Amino acid sequence: MTNASALPVVRTVAALRETVAGWRAAGQSVGFAPTMGALHEGHLSLIDAARGAADRCVASVFVNPTQFGPNEDFAAYPRTEDADAKLLAGRGCDLLYAPSADEMYPAGFATEISVSGVTEILCGASRPGHFDGVATVVAKLFNQVQPDLAVFGEKDFQQLQVIRRLVADLDLPVRILSAPTVREADGLAMSSRNRRLTPAQREVAARLNRVLKATAEALAAGEPAKPVLNAGADVLKEAGFDGVDYLEARMEDGLAPLQEGAGGQKARVLAAVRLNHDDGGDVRLIDNWPFTRPQAR
């Protein structure tokens, strides 16, 4: 149960529930931060938020195969459990839950959760089935951990909206907190995938956030959306990104299309871009930035 980091690690639902039941019996509340590991400051900010809102904090590390498409980077996704455990222990996390794929999806597994609407746009359009995998594994993790609250990052802004919809629709007894995106000094949103970038790609990657900010500023100034977004996509391509899956502006609430009359309401500009590797693989990066359209006069 112990390792060099002194952070307890459990790998089965039974062991997880035994630990959490002990906390419950002592009247303690439980916060939860689900991750796919390869932890960075962005993840650790979720731990901080969970610790600030609950007596105990569980983190999970599980690279969930069902949310990767057949040609995506499941095999290449970084796995660094020992380093993750040390980082979590250093941040005051109480328990690491790191189940195997067999523990999560034993033989005969046959259930899938689908959230429609908010999953069909943006990343849902370019990654078919991705959000079904996310919704199913998050519901499982919630039922396994049974936390009072769970924390998700705003970097995966669409995922956050899918989780909120899932929790509301299935009446999951878990409060969802969001944490702001944590960035490198040059603005790049922290991501486990960043470590797969070459030095040259890392320089290109920093342009993503700058284009999102510039696009958001133009939209906040009342410039017409379509030409602003088209120009932004052109800038991304010129900056050296090999593909732009999308650059879109949407209302925060349900990620509905940007309403031209919606001055004063919260909106986001969101993008997904790709950088190709020589071996044929690619690194897909996402980011988003808030803005508010001006009030009509």
Added chain:
Amino acid sequence: MTNASALPVVRTVAALRETVAGWRAAGQSVGFAPTMGALHEGHLSLIDAARGAADRCVASVFVNPTQFGPNEDFAAYPRTEDADAKLLAGRGCDLLYAPSADEMYPAGFATEISVSGVTEILCGASRPGHFDGVATVVAKLFNQVQPDLAVFGEKDFQQLQVIRRLVADLDLPVRILSAPTVREADGLAMSSRNRRLTPAQREVAARLNRVLKATAEALAAGEPAKPVLNAGADVLKEAGFDGVDYLEARMEDGLAPLQEGAGGQKARVLAAVRLNHDDGGDVRLIDNWPFTRPQAR
């Protein structure tokens, strides 16, 4: 909160959770029996089982629109809440949860749970989408009530297997109990739909269980399955049923096809039949009976 029957009734998730939280705070365990109302002795046997296994018992009455097909009997399904509440109170049930469709599926609802495999045969083949509706509403009800255990009847044998699969796959922290089918004196399985039968149809309906028993006996005696089942379906049609959706023999475990070498293992013969009304509607009845193939010599 009170009515003539003195059984507390709640109609919102918030009120439900408040009552259950009070029991939890007093250290009491909670049993749950979900129903679609129009209660009969079959349902009340679920209440008995829940009361026998937990300190407190919640029953729900909700005619779930999403498990009815477009041409099925959702509108005609009997609704008798006052009588239901009296019957539940008489059996020692502690709380009736009777939400509205708007409470269960508010505007923007967008989530569906699908269980594959066991849902695609038998009633799943003749009622497409039915078990998605069942799985989704049962997961919601479980998350709303948060019981220690829930009781389902063996009359809906396939539904019981779907629920067991759902609970295992999503790690729902609820123990599933099953209760034997309760029958009228002539063998007809009790069903809320029986009250929609004409007197003549009621006589035909009693033949269903007799044919299932005779089929099960022949299969238990080692007779070849296919001719036995074909003959049974012919008898059902001759008995006056207007349609036979299926008459099949399957292993109890996962409702896998009957394995010829599976002597000594639990199996079931299952049927769904229809009786037509003059107005164009019909009444669909299901039933099942256990058997065990003889051991090979």
